[in-house]
Amino acid sequence: MSDETRDAIRTFIVDNFLFGDTSHPLPADLSLIDNDLIDSTGILELVGFLEERFAITVADADIVPANLDTIERIAGFIARKQAA
């Protein structure tokens, strides 16, 4: 998965969930829920962003932490969706 994808996801998270605070550590394997970066509404905002930015369709069954809880998992999920 390209760094470009990870950067786009990271930028979305920083802009929308950290309100531009770049000082917050955000490694690719950081859990978004356990670190209180995202709540139930935030998940849906994230899904909307992924669908628009990466031209994929996210089914209800896809909305699970295994796909969306870290930048790394989100990037892998996008790659799988785009390859399908």
Next chain:
Amino acid sequence: MCGIAGYHGGNIAPERAADCLGRMVAALRHRGPDAEGTLIRGDTGLAHTRLSIVGLIDGAQPMVNEDDTLAVSFNGEIFNYVELRDDLKARGHLFRTTSDTEVLLAAYAEKGAACLADFNGDFAFALHDARTRTLLLARDRMGVRPLFYTEHDGTLFFASEIHALLALPGITADIDPIALDQIFTLWCPIPPRTAYRNIHELPPGHVMIVEHGRRTIRPWWQLSYPDRNDAPLAGSGDGTVEALRALLDDATRIRLRADVPVGAYLSGGLDSSLIAALAAPKVARGLKTFSLTFRSAEHDESGWQRTMAAALGVASDSVECTTAVIARHLPDVMRHIQCPILRTAPVPLSLLSARVREQGMKVVLTGEGADEIFAGYDLFREARVRRFCGRQPGSTRRPRLFQRLYPYLPGLKQQSPEYLARFFAFGAEALDDPLYSHRPRFRSTAAAKLFFSADLRQEIGDYDAAADLAAQLPADFRRWHPLHQAQYLETAFLLPGYILSSQGDRVMMANAVEGRFPFLDHRVVDFAAKLSPDAKLNGLKEKHILKQAARGLVPAAIIERPKQPYRAPDSEVFASPETPAYLDAVLSPERLAESGLFNVQAVGKLKEKVVKGQVSGFRDNVAFIGILSTELLRVAGKAHSHQPLSEIGKH
């Protein structure tokens, strides 16, 4: 219901003493517009602003007893004063007035501080005893009436509101970083801490005795529950429902004692409907009810309010709260609340008390307290579901119950069981964590600390508000049933720290209206505490026994309707095009930088999102109202001006 203030000790010069009392009286005039008085006795000064409700002609304060040894400044009501007076008369006491204040003096003369246990009421008072040269400050069991204090130059100053203390020369309004951390986690400061450094609150159910300069603070009443391993507690059979109904009836009856008309708030929910139903037949001239309505369906309950008012055949009045009105009034409401808030919910309640006052009334009954005492809040059900899920962490069916708990949260409906499990974190904590029930709320609220500035974070250091709260719990807390532990946390902290203060006394007294709370009659509180957990939360059915007690008094449709927590629109009230002018001024980068409390850049982006109407999540709503209310408070504390805060930014 009134405002009280005073000082004790130190070497305060006579002219300064009079000036201090005068300043505090001026700051408390809104609580007691009917009369005022001051009294200086040796090293003690007492002040009072009066809202005349009982003993209209002969209840002036501060009041002294017959031999002039005792003097008191009293705020609130002792509802059982009629019975206490009869008892004291039988013991030889003579009464010159018809007021409950004189009963207090006689009861103290008879028993000292032990008289508090005889009082059924909501009160805060300062009593000077010339015989022992002591000052006694006391506050009611549940924390209905407020009492704050500070020390300056060796003198103790006290008052009903922080305002009055800030009006004194040399007392500054500095926001306390630890209090801010507590509010942005627990929703309120842990007493005796307040939002301001060096200003303290006498905790509910406590007395302070100052004797020869030595100050002792101790509880005179404590909320307690039975040991979970004790013999079975009372369920909802065997006459318990009838006993509860009789108790609530009496609690309502004595709260109608007043020499002025008493009205009632009616939300359309079970609690206020039941109180109105119990009160209506006892009000000879007809009960009048007051309600809030909203344009948004998720907040509005006007249909239920009409149903209940029609069932009782009472006169009803309502105030419509538009988003623009809420935004406009927040600054002036903050002036009265004097503590950061995370919701706008106090604003509509301030407008409601203003309507009561416009209608010429001074006293209202309300249904507050039932959700704490009889386990009505969703949080209690949520904790039960979390425990249920926590026993089978792998289950994908059990977490679906969360969607049933919160049908009004659309964000949850679309979540998978895996996400529900993670949001409610039922597997993450030990089931014996004393704060188990409240962890999700504390955690999701604390996420708003993201907006704290680096300087504020540094001042707070590794302080942990939840750990501090856990350290304050009574020794026998761990022996209580989990539901009782959760009820204690709500009743002992959030109820006085937010519901009865920011949503209660402060916004009612801003308009000189006294709230009375039958569910918080200590006999009802003690009765409910002794009930079995299932009598309160039956499966996932909340307030089980209260619903049984309401049958025949309240229409079945209201008893059976899904619970709708009282909420008002939050950050959406600031969305364009109705964004009030003060918003840009109060949250300008310059002002934020000057305050130093919040991250200027992040708050700027949050504000942008709010104005565009794009904030929908819990954290961002809580953060925005929390930040805005804190900054409004800072401006109010600093300015001490009479310019309405809502005028800030208008040129």
